[in-house]
Amino acid sequence: MPALLVIGGTSFLGRAAVEDALSRGWSVTTFNRGKSGPDGEGVEALRGDRDDGAALAQLAGRSFDVVVDTCGFVPRIVGKSVRALAESGAHYVFVSSISATTTWPGEPTPDGLDGQDCPSDAGPDDGDYGKLKAGCERAVTEVFGERSTIARAGLILGPHENVGRLPAWLIRMNRGGEVLAPGDPDLPTQLVDVRDLARFLLDCGEHGTSGTFNATAPPASSTYGELLQHCADVTGGRARLTWVADDLLLEHEVEPWTELPLWMPPGQGGDAVWAAATDRTQAAGMRNRPLRETVADTWAWLEPLLRSGQGAPPLPDRDYVKANGIDPDKEARILAAWHTRVP
Secondary structure (H helix, E strand, O other): OOEEEEEOOOOOHHHHHHHHHHHOOOEEEEEEOOOOOOOOOOOEEEEOOOOOHHHHHHHOOOOOOEEEEOOOOOHHHHHHHHHHOOOOOOEEEEEEEHHHEOOOOOOOEOOOOOEOOOOOOOOOOOOOHHHHHHHHHHHHHHHHHHHEEEEEEOEEEOOOOOOOHHHHHHHHHHHOEEEEEEOOOOOEEOEEEHHHHHHHHHHHHHHOOOEEEEEOOOOOOEEHHHHHHHHHHHOOOOEEEEEEOHHHHHHOOOOOOOOOOOOOOOOOOOOOOOOEOOHHHHHOOOOOOOHHHHHHHHHHHHHHHHHHOOOOOOOOOOOOOOOOOOOHHHHHHHHHHHHHHOO
């Protein structure tokens, strides 16, 4: 029975990795601060901050087959946990981001591309999210070398999402009525289900798959229109999509990516946001379920929370995470302006 350590393990991707591992019959240990949620039943939970040497000492002398690191953001801090686990015998799977590359989102991103220039001992003020992720990658590979997998996650959706992108669209569709849909419904997207990504991480760890991968769905595996129509369908079909041109949205100062989640107008620096190659990733075993299944399962998780009054989970306290969704009055004004232009 493989022994797994998950750094994190209680929210979204970490949670999915733990659930997948338990379903395989693996022995699972988590290391986290205990602030993002409960650990799964049957998990050995170790408490501590990964920046705290005394807390990391709990890992000293432990043996693991696989480490999955879901919450590394600062190279210097990641380096501490990597060194603490250097003698564990594990294959280290680090969850990075497609934004660690030098190409994304402005140019198509090859699979396995070198990351941005960031040293492995960089601190929190030495770069933005993507640059620091590249430094974290180096902190891992400098110690674990061929016993490491770098999974550059794309846009992750699915049950228990704590960034609020798909939940924002589902909540809006559930209100019904005319819904502002941005830009081009035929825009190709590549969206990865959190459970498919978790399975890929564990498979790479189990099989000792080394290298750097764009860990997302294949390019053009879905469209923006399909995403929003699935959201409308699973919430009961009360929403009517009205597709509004990019230029009008910009005239009304709609903030790309967040006010209308996942919308990135042409010419705004994100022209290749959905153009990450995944040939090597697919060859390494990534398999992706239909987008409709992801949307339906997310609604099946979210709808009872809304009905109970609990609402979607709070956003994580990270400087790159912003609230998603457009103000209803602003949405109505833009729709009225669009109907004036296109009666």
